[in-house]
Amino acid sequence: MLGSLPSFARLEAELSKLPGVGNKTAARLAFHLLRAPRQDVEALASALLEMKSKVRFCQQCFHISEQELCEICSNDGREAQKLCIVEEPQDLLAIERSRSFLGLYHVLHGALSPLDGIGPDDLKIPQLLQRLEQGQVDEVILATNFTVEGEATALYLAKILKEKGLRVSRLAHGIPTGSDLEYIDSGTVQQAVDGRREL
CATH class of the missing domain: 1.10.8.420 (RecR Domain 1)
Incomplete structure (x- = not known):
């Protein structure tokens, strides 16, 4: 009918x-x-x-924005020496809701997944490395999801970033394995950020 x-x-x-x-x-x-x-x-x-x-993507961090730079990147009050790397804009918003991080972000727009044909050049990794060349950042927090792809991305980035002499940490495992940050409550996200460990 x-x-x-x-x-x-x-x-x-x-x-x-x-x-x-x-x-x-x-x-x-x-x-x-x-x-x-x-x-x-x-x-x-x-x-x-x-x-x-x-709405478009911020030219610096690739979060959503209506301007060339998002509100976070254009905020002079943020700690520019700390950079938190997330998979998706939703993950950034989850960390922001926890109010536990005052630095800047970089959104990868995905995670490494060789089986799906997603390599480093398919994500915002080249832009990340170019951004780090500016020398403002001294600590990178890897906040990729606790999935197989997220862990592989974190390990890949940790190796590259440590070779550049950067301090690299990973969110604590207060977040259940296999979960996406956007679905985790703010308190758990805050604990994970506060309890991050160096890699």
Whole structure:
């Protein structure tokens, strides 16, 4: 029956492309939007278009921003000698929510995964190494996720960074193995940052 409603089917198809949204959830969301007041749907559509036109990645750390530099990189009150490396912008936000780190960040936009064909040049690792050449940073905190890929990325970076004479530490294992930082509560993230260990 819904096959005769191409506009509804198109919405379902687009929603099902979102991460974690299967066909049933897409249908549920589509029905919700169908029942929602027109102004709510227009506000959602407007927010999506505005985000797509305004939000980009910071030229220095690759976090999300509406300017060339994000709010963190442009904040002179941050500790520029400390650099925390995370996989994704969501991980950065998780650490910021814990209020346990006052330095700067570098977002890799993924983790090393040879089986998936993801190597160092597919991440923001060359930009990281170029950034470190400026000589401001003396401590690097590896805050990649505690997954196989995250651990491999941390070990790879630790080897390179130690050769450059930098102090390298890793978040403490208060965070469960196999978990993503964005889903961890702020208190646990703070403990992990405070209890980081040198590699």
